Amino acid sequence: DVKVTQSSRYLVKRTGEKVFLECVQDMDHENMFWYRQDPGLGLRLIYFSYDVKMKEKGDIPEGYSVSREKKERFSLILESASTNQTSMYLCASSTPQGGRNTEAFFGQGTRLTVV
Amino acid sequence: AQTVTQSQPEMSVQEAETVTLSCTYDTSESDYYLFWYKQPPSRQMILVIRQEAYKQQNATENRFSVNFQKAAKSFSLKISDSQLGDAAMYFCAYRNNAGKSTFGDGTTLTVKP
Numbered sequence: 001d002v003k004v005t006q007s008s009r010y011l012v013k014r015t016g017e018k019v020f021l022e023c024v025q026d027m028d029h030e031n032m033f034w035y036r037q038d039p040g041l042g043l044r045l046i047y048f049s050y051d052v053k054m055k056e057k058g059d060i061p062e063g064y065s066v067s068r069e070k071k072e073r074f075s076l077i078l079e080s081a082s083t084n085q086t087s088m089y090l091c092a093s094s095t096p097q098g099g100r101n102t103e104a105f106f107g108q109g110t111r112l113t114v115v
Numbered sequence: 116a117q118t119v120t121q122s123q124p125e126m127s128v129q130e131a132e133t134v135t136l137s138c139t140y141d142t143s144e145s146d147y148y149l150f151w152y153k154q155p156p157s158r159q160m161i162l163v164i165r166q167e168a169y170k171q172q173n174a175t176e177n178r179f180s181v182n183f184q185k186a187a188k189s190f191s192l193k194i195s196d197s198q199l200g201d202a203a204m205y206f207c208a209y210r211n212n213a214g215k216s217t218f219g220d221g222t223t224l225t226v227k228p
Contacts, residue, residue, distance in 0.1 A: 031214045040124070042206065042220035050214070058215075090160065096214055102148050104208075104216055106160035 003027070006091050006107035013114050019078040021110050023091030030096055032074035033104065034058075034066065037088040046089075049074055050096075081114045088112075117142045117209050121219035128197045129227050135182075136192045136222050138207030148210040149183065149190045154221075155203040163205070166190065194224075202226045 007022035025032065031050055035043040035058075045058030047066040055066050063085060067075045074093075078085055088111050092104040118141045128134035140149070151163040166174045166183050174181050178195045194201055207219040 033216070035218075040220060042119075042121075043218040045215070045217075048215065088158070092160075092216075094214060102210065103150055103162045103165055104210075105162075106152075109158040 004091055004093055004105050004107040006089075006110050008110050009108060011110055011112045013078075013081050013112065015082060015114055017078075017081045017114075019081045019112070019114075021076040021078075021089055021091075021112070023074045023076070023107055024072050025074075025093040025105070026072065027093065027105070028071065029093035029105075030071070031094045031104075032068065033092040033094075034064075034074065034076045035090040035092065036060065037090055037109070043090065046076065083114050086112060086114045117144075117211060117217045119207055119209050119217050119219040121207055121222050123222045124220070125223045125225070127225040127227060128194070130197055130199060132197055133193060133195045134197055134224065136194075136205055136207075136224070138190045138192070138219055140188050140190065140207075140209045140217075142188070142209065142211070144211055146212055149181075150208040150210065150216075151179070151181070151190075151192045152206045152208060153201075153203045154206065160206070164192065197226050199226050199228060
């Protein structure tokens with residue numbers, strides 16, 4: 001089974017802290033994604049990566065950065081956490097179009113609270 | 116840019132009955148994938164069903180089936196013989212050829228015993 005693992009299920013950080021959310025997948029997927037989920041807003045794409053060291057901005061990249069030094073790991077970084085970044089964060093991975101498994105596989109989510 | 120609209124924030128169904136969740140999308144592309152995901156209280160997103168846009172036949176997975184109307188850009192999910200374990204938030208998603216997915220806002224499904 002494909003497994004996408006996020007380092008924390010719950011996280012509480014202080015305003016201004018630098019926050020790292022880690023995501024690891026074990027299926028050698030090229031694509032990895034970070035989403036933010038808020039009530040009534042569905043899932044919004046923050047950043048995605050098609051390959052190691054490659055990244056592209058999603059719909060709401062402001063206040064975030066990412067790092068992908070290894071194929072299996074995709075990190076989301078909040079440079080200076082703010083209260084409006086309190087949310088659920090979901091990591092996902094997938095194979096490129098044309099592969100058998102075209103859907104995204106998700107981690108269990110990290111609920112981040114910034115106080 | 117693609118958009119995905121789920122017009123029903125909440126739906127409820129009696130156990131063993133059938134319910135249909137609506138989804139419409141907007142795109143200028145001809146080749147894409149559509150998905151329904153389920154997110155139970157555990158928060159783990161689970162794939163329910165997928166549909167390739169080039170396939171005319173509607174996808175079916177056990178009690179779950181879709182009504183894919185490509186010209187109308189509509190992709191509804193039908194759940195037959197609803198079970199208590201079907202209670203969750205359901206997301207409709209569009210995936211383009213570049214692998215980027217766009218999600219709807221979700222529909223919360225309640226199953227009444």
